[in-house]
Amino acid sequence: MDEQSHLMQTLGGVTLTGHPVALPVPHDGTDARNKQDIGDILHQIMTITDQSLDEAQAKKHGLNCHRMKPALFSVLCEIKEKTGLSIRGSQDEDPADPQLMRLDNMLLAEGVSGPEKGGGAAAVAAATAAVGVGADNSIEHSDYRAKLSQIRQIYHTELEKYEQACNEFTTHVMNLLREQSRTRPISPKEIERMVNIIHRKFSSIQMQLKQSTCEAVMILRSRFLDARRKRRNFSKQATEILNEYFYSHLSNPYPSEEAKEELAKKCAITVSQVSNWFGNKRIRYKKNIGKFQEEANLYAAKTAVTAAQAVAAAVQNSQTNSPATPNSGSSGSYSLPGSGDMFMSMTGLNGSYQPTQVPNTGQTQGDSIRHTIGQSLGYSDGLRGNPLYSPHGLNGNGGWHDAVTPSSVTSPIEGANSVHSDTSN
DNA sequence: TAAGATGATTACGT
DNA sequence: ACGTAATCATCTTA
Numbered sequence: 298m299d300e301q302s303h304l305m306q307t308l309g310g311v312t313l314t315g316h317p318v319a320l321p322v323p324h325d326g327t328d329a330r331n332k333q334d335i336g337d338i339l340h341q342i343m344t345i346t347d348q349s350l351d352e353a354q355a356k357k358h359g360l361n362c363h364r365m366k367p368a369l370f371s372v373l374c375e376i377k378e379k380t381g382l383s384i385r386g387s388q389d390e391d392p393a394d395p396q397l398m399r400l401d402n403m404l405l406a407e408g409v410s411g412p413e414k415g416g417g418a419a420a421v422a423a424a425t426a427a428v429g430v431g432a433d434n435s436i437e438h439s440d441y442r443a444k445l446s447q448i449r450q451i452y453h454t455e456l457e458k459y460e461q462a463c464n465e466f467t468t469h470v471m472n473l474l475r476e477q478s479r480t481r482p483i484s485p486k487e488i489e490r491m492v493n494i495i496h497r498k499f500s501s502i503q504m505q506l507k508q509s510t511c512e513a514v515m516i517l518r519s520r521f522l523d524a525r526r527k528r529r530n531f532s533k534q535a536t537e538i539l540n541e542y543f544y545s546h547l548s549n550p551y552p553s554e555e556a557k558e559e560l561a562k563k564c565a566i567t568v569s570q571v572s573n574w575f576g577n578k579r580i581r582y583k584k585n586i587g588k589f590q591e592e593a594n595l596y597a598a599k600t601a602v603t604a605a606q607a608v609a610a611a612v613q614n615s616q617t618n619s620p621a622t623p624n625s626g627s628s629g630s631y632s633l634p635g636s637g638d639m640f641m642s643m644t645g646l647n648g649s650y651q652p653t654q655v656p657n658t659g660q661t662q663g664d665s666i667r668h669t670i671g672q673s674l675g676y677s678d679g680l681r682g683n684p685l686y687s688p689h690g691l692n693g694n695g696g697w698h699d700a701v702t703p704s705s706v707t708s709p710i711e712g713a714n715s716v717h718s719d720t721s722n
Numbered sequence: 723t724a725a726g727a728t729g730a731t732t733a734c735g736t
Numbered sequence: 737a738c739g740t741a742a743t744c745a746t747c748t749t750a
Contacts, residue, residue: 573731
């Protein structure tokens with residue numbers, strides 16, 4: 298026999314008001330029977346999930362339509378009230394988790410969350426600035442950006458997935474609760490509370506996502522920074538250019554900002570790298586001048602040749618034109634062979650300076666050229682044999698004297714020319 | 723592989 | 737902000 302019809306039968310005789318609040322309190326001998334019937338209903342409710350969907354649906358419908366349902370509902374309401382299971386108020390609002398805020402801030406700062414490209418670029422700029430390197434070196438730069446946007450993409454897809462799942466689940470649960478609210482007392486507040494619980498669960502998952510994203514960004518970033526920290530020697534050409542400038546400005550090896558920029562451009566390095574180089578060079582040169590003599594000679598000779606050529610041309614020019622006509626043949630804007638310091642380098646050879654070191658330059662020829670250059674540049678004082686290689690400008694305290702060659706002179710030739718015009722008279 | 727060279731970083735001074 | 741001096745970390749060379 299069908300259980301439900303049996304119930305219907307057994308409960309059939311009970312008089313009910315049909316009002317949900319009214320409790321069925323029979324006074325006759327049917328008391329025990331009724332109790333058992335209610336127990337049966339409860340049992341059915343409890344086992345409803347064990348049944349197949351169609352079966353359960355049918356049974357649910359049957360129960361919903363049952364005459365006893367309002368009574369049962371009110372009983373459940375009362376029980377609920379007594380056991381205090383009702384809403385304890387939504388006192389547990391989310392107190393804005395500080396860790397979540399940290400993660401959010403970091404993701405925003407790293408350009409993972411927040412607006413599209415801007416944040417990422419800013420983060421990269423910050424990262425590069427932190428290492429003291431300019432915003433160039435575009436290969437590593439774009440590599441970093443590519444990886445970051447990859448992380449960003451994964452983060453956003455995952456986040457979207459979680460949000461979607463959360464919404465789906467929330468609607469599902471809400472529907473379920475709404476439907477259940479027909480059989481058992483469920484207040485909207487309870488539903489809200491349940492939704493909050495679900496959201497909290499999902500946001501804890503989101504937190505994990507954010508955390509792992511942060512970790513990924515940190516790893517990427519540290520790798521990126523490490524890669525930049527990795528020292529790579531400058532190209533030979535770059536070192537040459539820097540050395541040429543250094544030795545041709547030995548009395549005041551402090552390139553101006555413009556000169557640094559120019560050098561940086563020529564050497565394909567950054568301005569701060571130029572500054573680093575000069576900082577290191579000055580220190581190391583000063584620490585052990587002797588060690589650098591050979592290098593100094595080399596560059597002095599080098600510059601001497603070009604200077605000689607340039608000035609020779611200038612001298613030739615001066616025979617026909619005005620003596621002030623400068624190096625027509627030189628192209629360098631900053632490290633022109635005309636810089637006076639190179640003569641000091643040459644005299645600094647400690648007597649070891651051999652004209653033969655200067656290709657195609659004989660002794661007398663070299664002397665005369667040097668003389669001519671010296672005269673034309675106004676640095677003839679440096680030509681007097683200085684037994685010890687001591688660049689003037691380097692004082693006893695180990696510091697360079699005040700600029701002999703103004704540091705702001707981007708083109709030594711121009712500076713020299715001005716000197717020339719002063720001293721030639 | 724050790725020693726030296728070299729670019730970068732840091733602490734401090736001006 | 738820039739320079740010096742010391743130091744670190746890596747690269748180069750013998």
